[in-house]
Structures are given as C-alpha cells and as structure tokens.
Amino acid sequence: LAKTTQPISMDSYEGQEVNITCSHNNIATNDYITWYQQFPSQGPRFIIQGYKTKVTNEVASLFIPADRKSSTLSLPRVSLSDTAVYYCLVGDVRGGGYQKVTFGTGTKLQVIP
Amino acid sequence: SAVISQKPSRDICQRGTSLTIQCQVDSQVTMMFWYRQQPGQSLTLIATANQGSEATYESGFVIDKFPISRPNLTFSTLTVSNMSPEDSSIYLCSVEVDREATEAFFGQGTRLTVV
Numbered sequence: 462l463a464k465t466t467q468p469i470s471m472d473s474y475e476g477q478e479v480n481i482t483c484s485h486n487n488i489a490t491n492d493y494i495t496w497y498q499q500f501p502s503q504g505p506r507f508i509i510q511g512y513k514t515k516v517t518n519e520v521a522s523l524f525i526p527a528d529r530k531s532s533t534l535s536l537p538r539v540s541l542s543d544t545a546v547y548y549c550l551v552g553d554v555r556g557g558g559y560q561k562v563t564f565g566t567g568t569k570l571q572v573i574p
Numbered sequence: 575s576a577v578i579s580q581k582p583s584r585d586i587c588q589r590g591t592s593l594t595i596q597c598q599v600d601s602q603v604t605m606m607f608w609y610r611q612q613p614g615q616s617l618t619l620i621a622t623a624n625q626g627s628e629a630t631y632e633s634g635f636v637i638d639k640f641p642i643s644r645p646n647l648t649f650s651t652l653t654v655s656n657m658s659p660e661d662s663s664i665y666l667c668s669v670e671v672d673r674e675a676t677e678a679f680f681g682q683g684t685r686l687t688v689v
Contacts, residue, residue: 493676504578504666504680505617548616556673557605557622560630564609564617 465549465565472571479536481568483549486530491553494525494532499546499567508547509534510554536570544572576601576669578681586687587657594653595684597667602647605670608640611683612663620665623650657688 466484473479485494493512497505509516511523511532522535536543546569552562577600587593597606608620621631621642629642644650654661667681 495676502683502685504668504683505678506680507677510676554676554678556675557670558676559605559607559668559670559678560619560622563619566616 464563465551467547467549467565467568469566470569470571472573473539474573475540476538479539479543479570481534481536481547481549481570482531483534483551483565484531485549485551488529488551489553492529492551493554494523494529495550495552495554495562496521496523496534497548497550497564499548500544505548505564539570539572541572541574543570545570576603576671576679578667578669578679580667580681580684582684583682584685584687586689589658589688591657592653592655593657593686594651595665595667595686597650597652597681599648599669601671603669603671604647604673606644606650607668607670607678608642608650608652609666609668609680610663611666617666620652654686657686659688662686662688 495510496508498508499505509521509523516523524533546567548567579598581596606623609617611617619632620635621629623629623642623644625644641653664683666683668678
C-alpha cells in the first residue's frame with residue numbers, strides 16, 4: 462500500500478489559489494491518485510482523480526509529475542466554504558479497491574476572510 | 575452516483591448496550607464499506623460488506639464486536655456491540671457503485687457517544 466504524506470494544516474485568504482501537495486514515494490504502477498474533501502459532520506466527498514500529468518474539473522486541478530511520486534491539488538480562488546479537510550489517497554481503487562486504500566491524515570484547510 | 579442515507583444520525587448510548595446503524599442506498603451497489611472516524615482523526619476501515627457473503631474485517635476489528643449484515647444490494651447494517659466509551663466515534667457507510675467505479679460515495683455518518 463502506498464503511504465501518503467501531506468501537510469497537517471494550511472491557512473489561506475479568500476480569493477487565493479491553494480496548492481496542497483501529497484507525497485507518495487512508493488506509488489505502484491496501477492495506483493490512481495484520488496482526493497476527497499470532508500466538511501465537519503459530513504462524509505468525505507470525491508473531488509478529483511488522476512493517473513498522470515494534469516486533470517482539471519469544475520472544482521479543482523490535479524498536477525502529477527512524470528515520476529508520480531507526488532501530486533498537487535490546486536483549488537482556484539478559495540472561498541470560506543472551502544474550509545475543510547482534504548485527503549489524498551493512493552491506490553488501485555478500481556473494482557473494490559477501496560478495501561485496500563488507506564485514508565491518510567488529511568490536510569485541514571482554513572480559509573480566512 | 576449514489577445517495578446514501580444513514581440512521582441514526584447520532585445517538586447517546588449507555589455502556590454495555592448495542593447500537594445498530596443502518597445504511598440505505600438509492601441504487602444497487604456492489605461494494606459497501608464501514609469506516610470509523612474518531613474525533614479529529616482520519617477514517618479507518620472497519621470492514622467490507624458484499625451481498626451474499628460474510629463481511630471481511632480489517633485488522634483490529636472483529637465480527638463479535640461489529641457484526642455486519644448485507645441482506646441485499648441496497649442495504650447494510652453495522653452493530654456496535656457491548657459498547658464502551660472507547661467506541662465513541664463517527665461511523666460512516668461508503669459504497670462503490672459497480673466493479674468499474676473508481677469513486678466512493680459516503681453517507682453523512684452516525685455520531686455515537688457512549689456514556
């Protein structure tokens with residue numbers, strides 16, 4: 462299982478771009494990189510997933526360098542409502558893969574007015 | 575996608591008693607998972623529940639303490655048995671919609687306090 466390391470917490474002002482980096486040095490060939498967001502008193506919610514290079518959706522972008530040993534979640538122009546915990550997961554999440562994927566410590570993002 | 579309803583949303587229970595948490599999904603799903611999240615901590619997988627087979631428990635979790643039922647493709651229950659204050663936590667149900675899915679959906683969680 463690929464172990465992930467991400468900052469415990471980050472602060473950002475409203476309107477700024479936030480980049481959260483996750484290290485996963487022992488990522489395997491079949492592993493995907495998946496990010497989840499969790500608000501207080503709610504279950505995690507899928508944000509974005511990638512395998513290599515760059516992935517962008519309406520919420521975020523995910524940058525993955527060629528060696529795939531790290532990844533960066535980019536949140537453009539954050540607002541107060543983006544205050545949450547962000548989890549980086551690495552593993553082969555296809556077909557029951559969540560049985561083998563571990564949630565790391567997560568990064569608690571605090572957006573400041 | 576999948577919409578998951580967990581009941582109860584929260585409960586306060588006496589030590590030594592048991593609580594059964596229900597997880598209802600709005601569509602048929604293949605894999606269902608139960609997680610525990612202690613206050614301020616990350617999620618820990620308790621077990622994987624497939625319809626028609628025994629649940630698979632992770633290290634540190636046993637069937638006698640956390641019996642699970644999966645009677646059909648839309649429903650599962652987790653029972654926390656013989657509770658102690660150390661069982662106070664949030665319990666979350668999660669699903670994968672099909673074998674090709676790479677995204678998991680989570681319920682709102684059940685906040686359990688044991689006194």
